[in-house]
Amino acid sequence: MNDAYIVEMRHITKKFPGIVANDDISLHIRRGEIFALLGENGAGKSTLMSMLFGMYEPDAGEIVVRGKPVKLSSSNDAAALNIGMVHQHFKLVQNYTVTENIVLGVEPEKRLFGCIPYVDTKNAVEQIRNLSKSYGLEVDPNAIIEQLPVSTQQRVEILKMLYRDAEILIFDEPTAVLTPQEIEYLLQIMQDLRKSGKTIILITHKLEEIKKIADRCAILLHGKLVQILDVAATTTREMASLMVGRDISPIIEKAPPNFGDVVLDVRHITVHNEDAFDVVKDVSFAVRANEIFAIAGVSGNGQVELTDAICGLTKITSGTVMLSGVDITQHSIRQRIEAGIAYTPEDRHRFGVVLDFTLQDNLALKTYYKSPFSRNGILNQETFEACSASLTQKFDIRSAQGGRTITRSMSGGNQQKAIVAREIARDAPLLIFVQPTRGLDIGAIDTIHRQILAERDKGKAILLISLELEEIMALSDTIGVMYNGELLKVADAATLSTNEVGKYMMGVRT
Ligand SMILES: Nc1ncnc2c1ncn2[C@@H]1O[C@H](COP(=O)(O)OP(=O)(O)O)[C@@H](O)[C@H]1O
Ligand SMILES: [Mg+2]
Structure with a gap:
């Protein structure tokens, strides 16, 4: 037995109908x-760790824990080996208390008069208080789960593992639901857990x-293990490429930059919200x-209302919008689209795609009623297919059945690439992108940025609206910063540092 390894996964293969989720991974x-x-x-990360946690059994291969081959048929088997997991979607009973959730299944028993069994809640609460103190996982043991914010619910999941004496802790994308400050805190807790002797497996797609905290990293791609590497000796760029x-x-x-004529000219726009309050x-x-004009700003400072006003989704209270010299202030949404605005919205599900349409229908959503897609009211399927084939290739849109895939079944990243592809393909002189890469992984972000x-x-x-300062710094020629409905600062991107833009975003005037 090699004592250095607490877990060994040998030649693990797991298939689901139509897909090899894990292919001979060691x-x-x-x-x-x-x-x-x-x-x-979709690389197969959750599947692999679900097998270590006993939720699925591998089709082939062997799992060895502390030197002994094991068969894990349920999460109880995993718990017995001191393996715990915090899932991507928490598995807490919403109307139970924190304590009830933590002790669920392993309730401490006491006997009344030496014979009648009952749950020793007092003792459990005490133990949870102690664990919570020693690991900095602050939580009220008597609170009801559904009343707690996500980050606290996550702490309950962690305490649940610790209460069961878990020694191998699996975290499945734990930071996806957290704010930047909460992420910092969680990463610190993981480091503390390591210090106290725990082994941690962290599933993530964030480099x-x-x-920041990992010692080694295994990279999966399409179900296969690409490489296992030493994190300190590898750059994030190398990891991203693998x-x-x-x-x-x-x-x-x-x-x-080699700027041409003015295409979009926004003049003294003011927008009221329902309460007649100035939001722009x-x-x-x-x-x-030839210009990328980026609008930076903390969420909720009027950026969305401004783009909605330009696209015609919101009424402008005063001011004018000129597109290629034409006043479009009074145009309808469709008239603006026809006049030459391509728009990638923030909420891709509400405004971007029709989820139950096929990919190829979504790709033609704004052009289907025109030639060559439609002639005399008859849709030309071949055009739909050809258009879809060329866009999916150019924009690297991955789906199970090509153009005939129902959009709902595609990953968020591929849905977004489809929207961007469709908007770009319309060949409009003005392209508006609102948060074009929100929630996407690095490969999809790179594809969209390059396009x-x-x-x-x-x-x-x-016109690019983004909350990601990094995205703005990477792409823009000109930066405008919005604060409290005002365009506080407009400057050549080359003259601004990230720090300065950050200051304007907080409303600092110089
Ligand atoms: N229970 C399941 N049934 C069918 N297919 C699944 C199931 N779980 C995962 N898959 C498929 O296996 C692949 C890997 O999924 P997953 O392990 O969840 O990836 P990751 O966690 O890396 O995002 C995906 O193509 C996914 O659709
Ligand atoms: Mg996963």
Whole structure:
């Protein structure tokens, strides 16, 4: 027995109908390390760890825990081996208390008069208080789960593992639901857990988290193990490239700006919300051909209302919107689309795609009523198919059955690539992107960024609204910062540092 390894997974294969989720994966996890499992959505990470937690059995291969081959047929088998897991979607009973959830299934028993069994809640509460104190996992043992914020519910899940004396702790994408501050805190807790002798397996697709706390990292791609590497000796760029299976280089080869004529000219726009409150205050700016004009700002400072006003989704209270010299302030949404606005909205499910349509129908959603998609009212299926084939290839849109895939079944990243593809393909002079990469993994982000830059180089005017400062710094030629409904600052992107933009976002005026 090799004592260094607490868990060994040998040649594990797991198939689901139509897909090999894990294909001959072997990995060894050292006692007391933070071992990260990195991969894009659908790479097979959750499946692999669900087998270590006894939720599925492998079709082939062997799991060895502390030197002994084991058969894990249920999560009870895993718990007996001191293996715990915090799932992507928590598994707490909503109307139970924190304590009831933590002790569920392992209730401490006491006997009244030496014979009548009852649950010793007092003792449980005490134990939970102690655990919660020693690991910095603050939570009220008597609170009802459904009244707790997500981050606290997650602490309950962690306490649940610790209460069962788990020594091998699996976290499945634990930071996906947390704010940046909560993420910092959780990463610290994981490091503390390692210090106290626990072994941690961290599933994630976020490279910075791995870089910060993990010792080693296994990378999965399409169900296969690509590599296991030493985190300290690897750059995030190398990890990113291995994760998506191609080189991901930072976008530095951006061509110098060569601005053309003004395409979008926004003059003194003011927008009221339902309560007649100014949400956009006298905003003016222009976007030229060949320019990426990015609007930065903390969420809720009027960016969405401003784009809605430009696209015609919201009424403008005063001011004008000119598109290629034409006043479109009074145009309907469709008239604006026809006049040359392509729009990738923030809420892709409500405004971006019809989930129950096929991919190819969604790709033609804004052009289906025109030639060559439709002639004399008859839709031309071949055009739909050809258009879909060319866009899926160019934008790397992955789906199970090509153009005939029902959009709902596709991953969020691929749905978003489809929306961006459709909007870009319309060949409009003005492209508006609101949070085009929100929630996407690094491969999809890279594809979309490159396409936006390519459009700029083709001479399109681009208005980009993003909450991601990194995205704004990477892509923009000109940056406008919105604060409290005002366009506080507009400047050449090359003259602004990330720090300065951050300051304007907080409302600092200089
Ligand atoms: N219970 C299941 N039934 C059928 N297919 C599944 C099931 N669980 C996962 N899959 C498929 O297996 C692949 C890997 O999924 P998963 O392990 O959840 O990936 P990850 O956690 O890396 O995002 C995906 O294509 C997914 O659709
Ligand atoms: Mg998963």
